[in-house]
Amino acid sequence: MTSIFRTAMGAGFDRLHPQLQRRFSVGLVSGQACTGRGVMDRIWHGGAFVKPFLALGGTRNILVPRAGRAVPFVIENVPYTDSFGRETVSFVRTFDLPGRPRRFDAQMVLGPRGDRVLDYLGTHQHLATDLYFHAEPDGSLLIRSGAHRFREGLVDARVPELIGARAEVRESYDDTAGRFRISVRVVNRYAGPLFGYEGSFTAAYADVRDHGVRPGLRPVREEARA
Numbered sequence: 001m002t003s004i005f006r007t008a009m010g011a012g013f014d015r016l017h018p019q020l021q022r023r024f025s026v027g028l029v030s031g032q033a034c035t036g037r038g039v040m041d042r043i044w045h046g047g048a049f050v051k052p053f054l055a056l057g058g059t060r061n062i063l064v065p066r067a068g069r070a071v072p073f074v075i076e077n078v079p080y081t082d083s084f085g086r087e088t089v090s091f092v093r094t095f096d097l098p099g100r101p102r103r104f105d106a107q108m109v110l111g112p113r114g115d116r117v118l119d120y121l122g123t124h125q126h127l128a129t130d131l132y133f134h135a136e137p138d139g140s141l142l143i144r145s146g147a148h149r150f151r152e153g154l155v156d157a158r159v160p161e162l163i164g165a166r167a168e169v170r171e172s173y174d175d176t177a178g179r180f181r182i183s184v185r186v187v188n189r190y191a192g193p194l195f196g197y198e199g200s201f202t203a204a205y206a207d208v209r210d211h212g213v214r215p216g217l218r219p220v221r222e223e224a225r226a
Contacts (some may be wrong), residue, residue, distance in 0.1 A: 001025070001028035001029065002025075002026060002029060002066070003024060003025045003029065003089075003110065004087060004089060004108065004110040004117060004142065005024040005025075005027075005028065005089075005117065005133060006024070006025065006106070006112055007114055008110060008111070008114065008115060008116055008117050008133055009090070009133045009135065010115075012133070012135040013135065014141055015135035015139065016135050016140075016141055017028060017139035017140065017172065018143050019173040019203075020032060020139065020140070020171065020172070020173055020180075022205075023070040023180070023203055024141070025075075026078075026079055026089060026205075027077035027079045027087060027089060028079045028080075028081070028087050028180050028208075031207055031208055031209055032079075032187045032205050032206065032207065032208060033076070033078040033079065033205070033206050033207075033208040033211065034076075034077040034203050034205055034206075035074065035075070035076055035077070035203070035204050035206070036074065036075040036077075036149040036180065036201040036202065036203045036204075037073075037201055037204075037205060038072075038073060038179065038180075038199055038200050038201025039070055039072055039073065039199050039200065040068070040070075040071040040072075040073050040095065040182075040197045040198065040199035041069065041070065041198055041199045041200075042067075042068075042069050042098075042197060042199075043064055043066070043067050043069075043095065043193055043196075043197040044069055044142075044195070044196055044197065045194070045206065045217055046191065046192060046193045046194045047065050047191070047193065049191070050191075050194050050195065051065070053068075054195065058102060058169050059171065060122040060123045060124055061102075061103040061104060061105040061122050061123050062070050062104065062121050062126075062127065062187070063104060063195055063200050064095055064097075064101065064102050064104055064195070064197070065138055066097050066099075066102060067124070068095075068097050068098070071095050071096060071097055072095075072096040072197075073088060073093060073094060073095045073096065073199065073201070074093070074094045075091065075092070075093045075094075075201065076091075076092045076093075076094075076214075076217060077089055077090060077091060078090045078213050079208055079219060080161070080208075080213045080218065082107070082109070082218075082222050083222050084222065084224045085224075086109045086110070086211055087109065087110065088107050088108065088109050089105075089107070089108045089109075090105075090108075090213075090217050090218070091105075091106040091107070091108060091109055091119075092104075092106070092217055093105075099221070105121065105122055105123060105210075105219065106119050106121050106122075107119075107120045107154060107219060107222075108120075108131070111130060111226065114207075116130045116131060116132055116133075116146075116156055117130070117131040117133065118130060118131070118226055119131045119145070120219070120222075122219070123126075123219050123220045123221075124152075124219060124220055124221040124223075125151065125186075125219050125222060126151055126152055126221035126223075127148050127149070127150060127151070127159070128148070128149045128151060128223065128225070128226065129143055129145045129146055129148045129149065129167075130145070130146035131143050131144070131146075132144050132145075132146070132149075135169045138172070139173075140170060140171065140173075141169075141171045141172070142168070142169070142170055142171070143167075143168070143171075144166070144167070144168055144169075145163060145166050145167040145168075146166075147159065147161070147164060147166075148164050148165070149225075151223045151225050154171065156225060161188075161189050163188075164188070164189075165186045165187060165188045165194055165195075166186070166187055166189070167184065167185070167186045168184070168185050168186075168187070169182070169183070169184050169185075170182070170183045170184075171183075174200070175185050177200070178202070179200040179201060179202055180200060180201050180202070180203060181198075181199075181200045182197075182198065182199060182200070182201070183196070183197075183198040183208060183210075184196050184198070196218065
């Protein structure tokens with residue numbers, strides 16, 4: 001057995017920078033969690049029309065409703081078994097914005113076919129999307145999202161492209177600075193760029209068996225539907 005990310009990437013995982021391999025080996029098998037601490041050089045938004053959607057998403061820790069520069073942040077990647085028995089890795093980002101911190105929550109599980117990662121967004125996992133992980137020639141990691149699916153009660157629907165968005169995440173390791181660098185860009189097919197951020201961070205690893213999953217890191221509601 002191995003991490004959900006190595007399983008989804010297959011042989012491509014071995015082409016990642018060694019520090020990225022370590023970071024994405026967090027899981028129940030390794031017994032390790034990873035906490036990244038750093039600064040987002042910029043958190044940006046698209047046109048004014050996106051602000052109501054970002055504000056709505058912010059109520060459930062989906063996206064970040066405020067822009068900013070030089071924003072301290074923490075990302076917590078902690079493995080655990082969810083209520084459906086699936087290995088899950090948290091991707092909870094907390095941005096120390098003026099006024100009060102803002103969170104962007106995601107929980108990742110291995111997709112049903114084992115060739116992708118399923119990403120549940122927000123405190124109630126209302127949105128789910130497939131993530132495709134690729135190793136770039138320089139050892140960096142490229143993650144692209146598929147279409148979003150909305151899950152609530154009996155509702156199980158694909159989010160139309162008119163209002164949906166695709167995400168592209170690039171993560172690399174800077175050997176000179178000794179830091180991870182990350183860039184996130186969320187784009188609507190028709191409206192263009194909606195949201196994103198870029199920055200850098202350092203990572204520390206801990207034995208999850210000693211530290212467990214802190215209160216508030218898991219979602220309020222878990223969704224079984226892929």
